[in-house]
Amino acid sequence: MKTIKETGLSHDALKRRSVLKAGALTAAGAMLGVPLVGRAQADVVKLGAVGSITGALSYTGTQARKGIQFALDHINESGGIKSLGGAKVEMVFVDAQSRPDIGAAEVDKLAQAGVAIIVGAQSSAISLSTTQAAARYGIPYVVDVGSAEQIVQRGLKNTFRFSPGVVRSVEQSMLNLDAMNKAANHAVRTVAIVHEDGPFGSGMAKILSEKLPDIGIKVVETISHPTPQRDFTNIVLRLRASGADMVMPSHYINEFILFMRAIQQQRLKLKAIYSIYGGGASNIRFVREHNEAAQYVIDTNHWFDPKKPLSKKLVEQAAAAKVDLTYDVMVAYAATQLAVDAIERAGSTDHAKIIETLASQTFSDTIMPYGPIVFKDGDNTGSQLVNTQVRGDKIELVFPKEFATAEPVFPMPDRG
Missing domain, CATH: 3.40.50.2300 (Response regulator)
Structure with a gap:
């Protein structure tokens, strides 16, 4: 490589020549389809x-x-x-x-x-x-x-x-619940809503309170709690006092698991546990670690095909x-x-x-x-939820029928 002195060119002239030469090579490479380091190509x-x-x-x-x-x-x-x-x-x-x-x-x-x-x-x-x-x-x-x-x-x-958002999710869930309850001769007539107090749970509870009476189910109790919440004993006692046939919980996973365990430990008798975005009802960890508490819980949630x-x-x-x-x-x-x-x-x-x-x-x-x-x-606009239900050591799809792996059990049998 020649030095600036040997070329007889000034530093600026040599710099201009280098730029022109590089531009010519880039143009030639582009015409030949040769990938060059300066082309707009993300690695x-x-x-x-x-x-x-x-x-x-x-x-x-x-x-x-x-x-x-x-x-x-x-x-x-x-x-x-x-x-x-x-x-x-x-x-x-x-x-x-x-x-x-x-x-x-x-x-x-x-x-x-x-x-x-x-x-x-x-x-x-x-x-x-x-x-x-x-x-x-x-x-x-x-x-x-x-x-x-x-x-x-x-x-x-x-x-x-x-x-899907909460409005469409609740509407879809109500249609599914109504169909199951009608098939069971309206076994469920009263419900208690238990929800976390953030935007998710509070929004869900408000819509449920408006929609459930439309399908013949009376809301007899609505209980909110913060996240995290570590003790659900008093909430379960309030549920027992309400006499609700069904509980509809809306929590994140940790609270959902603790809530279901409290229901099991307090031996609260219910005809159904039906959640929307239940947090744990469609989670195999819940099924594996707390199998008795998980049995027959129905969730309306995300799931793949x-x-x-x-x-x-x-x-x-x-x-x-x-x-x-x-x-x-x-x-x-x-x-x-x-x-x-x-x-x-x-x-x-x-x-x-x-x-x-x-x-x-x-x-x-x-x-x-x-x-x-x-x-x-x-x-x-194309999103939708499905219904899952815990059966034994599995989570089964029970609705819609085109994706279902089992029929729903509703109302649920006595869990002992």
Whole structure:
């Protein structure tokens, strides 16, 4: 290589010649289809993930994180994002610590990391704060689980809720409950509602109080509690005094398990335990560790379509990793599928292009038992819940029939 002195050129002239030469090589490489280091080709696309691996929601957040990773592993093994030259997808995870304020602050880290999209946060309260924080940066955000209607009622263009909200979930659940109760000659006539006092539980209780009388079931007691709540003895005593035929609980997993154990220990006689987003009723950990307390509990919740090939792939991944296959894993996996598909279709990591893709296109290829995924004002109009029931050491699907693995048992027999 010649020095500046040997070329007879000034430093500025030599610099201009180098720039021109580099430009010519780049243009030639582009015409020949040769990948060059300066072309707009992403080797890695960063997906932000918000969850809680500490605090009251640590189990849910840990499970969801695993579901996201399972989805990314499958996507990367299948060739990555093809519209971006096979770019691999990498998860950037932040811990909300089960607190909305910390979750919102952690979104700043995702923005600094340059994530293309965010998936999270398995909680209505945390989803409300983190989607608002992401909106400041214009980052698209797919809410995996967050039932509070405020999530999609604030006009945030970056926010897309994958699973159904509380209104549609309750309406669907009431239809299912009414059908089962009619088939049982109206065995259930009174109900007590027990719920956590955050946006999720409070919103659920309000709608249930309005809807249950329409199907001939009288609400005789409504009890709220904070999260966390460690002792449900007094609440169960209030339920006994109410004389309710059925209890409808709405908690996160830890409180749900403690509540069911308290019902079992106090030998509270009920004709049905029917939950919507019960927290533990569709969780195999609950079934395994507290089998007697779990028997015949019916839940209206998220679940995958077991007949789909990708669902079978997830079952294999979870088994190999020795991970309980809970709905948190399932929904986080499916929401990640959707998020990466949006990047694939947009052919870009540009936030505005991904948001436009999510807002305007129809999606379908996820593991969930959903109809066509179309977002209207940020809400997935194709999402739906299913009914599960604990039977022995299994969680069976009992509704809708096209996905069912067993018939519902309603009312439930005496659990002793």
